[in-house]
Amino acid sequence: MTAPSARTLRRTTLAAAIGNTVETYDYAVYGFLATVLAKIFFPAASPGTALLSSFAVFGSAFLARPAGALVFGPVADRLGRRPALVASLLLMAGVSTVIGLLPATASIGIAAPILLVLLRFAQGLAAGGEYTTALIYVAEFAPPHRRGALSARVQVGSLAGLLTGAIVVLSLNAALTTQQMLAWGWRVPFLLALPIGAVGLYLRSKLGETPEFTAARTPRQRTSWSAVLLLTGVSVLHVIGFYMVYTYLQNYLIQHHLSPVTATTVIAFALFVGLFLVIAGGKLADRKGKAPVLLGTSLAVLVVTYPLFAALSATPPLWLMVCCTLVLSAGPALYSGVAPITYIELVPVRVRGSVVALSYNVVVAVLGGSAVFVCQALVEATGDPRSPAYLLLAAAAVSAVAAVAFARHSAKEPDSAPALETSR
Incomplete structure (x- = not known):
């Protein structure tokens, strides 16, 4: 089997890592905006109770991850790594975009926090198949003597997502007033997942199947x-x-x-x-x-x-x-x-x-x-x-x-x- 070129390895690693960037970016954005989201989706509760409710919604994504593994893991094993990677990123970026468009509790009542819980659960499903499938894809493409270094770049994608989320939220907090953040500013970070995800989907659509899986x-x-x-x-x-x-x-x-x-x-x-x-x-x-x-x-x-x-x-x-x-x-x-x-x-x-x-x-x-x-x-x-x-x-x-x-x-x-x- 011919070893993949350096250019192929770079494209493969970038395409795999960008999904993890979206995953941890969403995680960071929600965490950094927890106090804002508490006021938007749980306005009737006391500040402490609202924040706890916001973090409970945050935690629902963790509970969904094993279920996501049960969905996307078999897809990766039976249909291939590439279909699983495309599906998980499509779900993750799509759900983040919908959260950015979600009406507040003041507009649609209790349906707003219920929809937020369901959307966070869907993000957890996507995350359950994203990180490990990306790791597998890169490792199965990489030459044996570079597997550690190239697989590590998928983890770098995760840290880059957290860093990007922190920078985006800090920038918005510096540029906008509290009222602007509550009115519309909180939506911007979630909507930014759409262009990032679109780039990732384009890159992943060009991927082939891994040599190890094919063989x-x-x-x-x-x-x-x-x-x-x-x-x-x-x-x-x-x-x-x-x-x-x-x-x-x-x-x-x-x-x-x-x-x-x-x-x-x-x-x-x-x-x-x-x-x-x-x-x-x-x-x-x-x-x-x-x-x-x-x-x-x-x-x-x-x-x-x-x-x-x-x-x-x-x-x-x-x-x-x-x-x-x-x-x-x-x-x-x-x-x-x-x-x-x-x-x-x-x-x-x-x-x-x-x-x-x-x-x-x-x-x-x-x-x-x-x-x-x-x-x-x-x-x-x-x-x-x-x-x-x-x-x-x-x-x-x-x-x-x-x-x-x-x-x-x-x-x-x-x-x-x-x-x-x-x-x-």
């Missing part, structure tokens, strides 16, 4: 439970690290006397640095091997997390807060550059779409969807502002054990993905 003729394959457990264990730090650093930490900084704009700017800077760290993690995996990078970054997170939360909880000067945030985000960013290719190589081609999507999205639904709540609950229960560190420490410990187990499996089966079984 895989075995109609029935299955993966062992040990592979699923390994995949789950590796994904724990990936998921919790992502949602803690790039979602919860903003609120944590605000609680420790940073203004919302300053806290968002600090997280945006961490996201920008994270773009390069993710790629570095993927390249390290290609050069040094996946297991050493997984284990090394997990151990680094175990070492630095508690001291960094202790420093942040003491409300240090701004420059020190920025430094602590960057160091705290570095480990999860490096880790997320290598974890995705590990998922792909644990599962055989013909069931890869279904198994990877369902395993990963169950972890996202259970741990990613609850990470912010658990962190805040730890602070409330213990009265200790350093206590959120315990969740990240637990995640790093689980993933360190998984990294050791992955290394042992790789040593037993150096020429194939570990723990694979094929039924003929």
Whole structure:
């Protein structure tokens, strides 16, 4: 088989990553606009209740992700990776556009929040098939010696979406008055998903099927439970690290006397640095091997997390807060550059779409969807502002054990993905 050209790899990676950009862009926009959306869709409630209702709607997308995996995973395995990628992006960009056009509660009453819940659920369905299918597509196209680096660029697309969402909302807040944001400004970020999605759909429409999927003729394959457990264990730090650093930490900084704009700017800077760290993690995996990078970054997170939360909880000067945030985000960013290719190589081609999507999205639904709540609950229960560190420490410990187990499996089966079984 002829290796794909550099131009083909660039187009393939961009087409795959742009869907994840739309996914996390929508996530960021909703999160940053939560207080505005609370007033628009839950105007009769008290401010606190309205905000809780807004976040509950936000969380409905997490609950839908495993269902989305059950829909899009089999499509990717039976019809091909490309149809699943096109369908998930079409649904995601379309739903975001509809949210931007949705009438407020003042116009159509209770139908407005009901429709918002349904639309967020539909976004969760799309997200359940988007990220993992994009990872699979890039990994199956990439040369073996570049799989880590190229797969990491899909994760870069996710961080780019968060960064873009933060910049768009910050810009609107700076340019518009509060009344303008409530009247029409909140719609703009959602509607911007349409042109981004249109570009992505155009790029994906030009894609062919992956060589691995085309070459895989075995109609029935299955993966062992040990592979699923390994995949789950590796994904724990990936998921919790992502949602803690790039979602919860903003609120944590605000609680420790940073203004919302300053806290968002600090997280945006961490996201920008994270773009390069993710790629570095993927390249390290290609050069040094996946297991050493997984284990090394997990151990680094175990070492630095508690001291960094202790420093942040003491409300240090701004420059020190920025430094602590960057160091705290570095480990999860490096880790997320290598974890995705590990998922792909644990599962055989013909069931890869279904198994990877369902395993990963169950972890996202259970741990990613609850990470912010658990962190805040730890602070409330213990009265200790350093206590959120315990969740990240637990995640790093689980993933360190998984990294050791992955290394042992790789040593037993150096020429194939570990723990694979094929039924003929």
